[in-house]
Amino acid sequence: MSGTTTTESHRRRNRRVRIVAQLIAGSVSLCVLGRPSAGANRVKPQPVRSRLHACVVSTVVAVPSRFSICQLRNTDDGRTGLYRVGDRFMGSRIRAIWNGRVLVGDAEHPEYIGPGECGADPSPATYLPVSDDPLPVLDATSPQG
Numbered sequence: 617m618s619g620t621t622t623t624e625s626h627r628r629r630n631r632r633v634r635i636v637a638q639l640i641a642g643s644v645s646l647c648v649l650g651r652p653s654a655g656a657n658r659v660k661p662q663p664v665r666s667r668l669h670a671c672v673v674s675t676v677v678a679v680p681s682r683f684s685i686c687q688l689r690n691t692d693d694g695r696t697g698l699y700r701v702g703d704r705f706m707g708s709r710i711r712a713i714w715n716g717r718v719l720v721g722d723a724e725h726p727e728y729i730g731p732g733e734c735g736a737d738p739s740p741a742t743y744l745p746v747s748d749d750p751l752p753v754l755d756a757t758s759p760q761g
Contacts, residue, residue, distance in 0.1 A: 663719055663726040668706050671732035675713050684713040689734050 673687040689696040712719040721727040
């Protein structure tokens with residue numbers, strides 16, 4: 617009897633070792649040991665360009681992401697507004713804000729709004745050159761002083 621018990625304990629131990637190895641490899645769900653989870657092999661859908669008539673005017677990406685903001689333009693009526701993650705825009709919820717793109721929709725049907733036909737291409741910030749001349753002296757009685 618002790619030989620049978622030893623063999624069974626070795627089998628159980630070997631099974632536990634295999635399960636731990638599979639957990640480390642990521643092929644087993646913690647909920648159902650020994651079987652892959654239903655969503656383990658599911659591929660996340662890639663975002664596609666949104667069908668909304670909108671474009672991104674600008675984005676400000678911050679950490680944490682709840683502080684990120686974007687400026688979106690509704691190309692149907694020409695209105696531009698400022699939005700955060702979680703706000704609704706043209707019937708869709710804003711899920712994430714990236715550099716130049718805004719992810720909208722739900723997890724099953726992700727869409728993104730990109731810089732599109734906003735009327736003018738976004739241009740980088742422009743700077744005026746600083747001259748090497750000395751700064752002008754302002755009169756203390758003037759409105760500028």
